[in-house]
Amino acid sequence: MRGRDAILAHLTGLVAEPKPMLQVLHGLGGCGKTTIALETARLAREADYPVYWVSAAERGGLAAGMREIARELRVPADELGQSWTGRADVMDLLWRHLDAARQPWLLVVDNADDPEILAAPGGNPGDGTGWVRPSRAGTSLLTSRVGSPEVWGSQAERHQIGVLADDDAADVLVDLAGHAGDRAQAQALAERLGGLPLALRSA
Structure with a gap:
């Protein structure tokens, strides 16, 4: 991925050797957070690590996704039933x-732009009691527009994902449509688009 080699290497290294820290990719919409998470997930699958992916765009979808993960983990049906009827803590x-x-394993929680829905009742998103927790057994990777340390807490490693540098942005345009113009034209267009990956792919 153009301009994202360092963060990808860091994340894939953590998949192989987890450390108990949440990994939070944060930045503006369209800057490539989900794309980085997708590539990390692809590389993890290629290396035969289990990958779980859920959307945190809304509370119901998050709960349904986590329940599906529980099924994949072969949580006994009676325990699962008790948790979803309130007789045990599902988280x-x-x-x-x-x-x-x-x-x-790798757990990706995408579009966590409202971090509060990740928290346990009365808790905070990054306090280790909600839907996402640091673990020595695997890596939790979140994408969010929110990067505040007050939200994610001291057990989170936050990675701000910005726009691409001009050269990397031009490379993306050449990769996507090299037949449409020369390198100088790609560079000029990349500068006009501000290096935003989503804009580059839509150009």
Whole structure:
């Protein structure tokens, strides 16, 4: 990925050797956070690591996605039923099984632009009691427009994803439509678009 080699290398290294820190990709919409997460997930799958992907765009979809992960982890049906009827804590149940996994995994929580829906009742998104938690068993990777350390807490490693440098942005345009013009034209267009990956791909 043009201009994203360093962050990809960092994240894929963590998939292989997890450390107990949330990984938060934050920045403006269209800057490529989800694209980086997708590429990290692809590389993890190629290396045969389990990958779980959920959207945090809205509360219901998040809960449904986490329930599907619990099924993939083969959480016993009676435990799962108790948790979803309120007789047991569903978040604790899910994380008990994730933390017990024998193989490192990658959990991607995409579009966490309203971090509060990740928190346990009465808790904070980054306090380790909600839907996303740091773990020594695997890596939790979030994408969000919110990068505040007050939100994500001390157990989060925050990575600000900005626009691409001019040369990298021009390379993206050449890769996408090299037949449409020369390098100088690509450079000029990249500068006009401000290096925003989404704008470059839509040009």
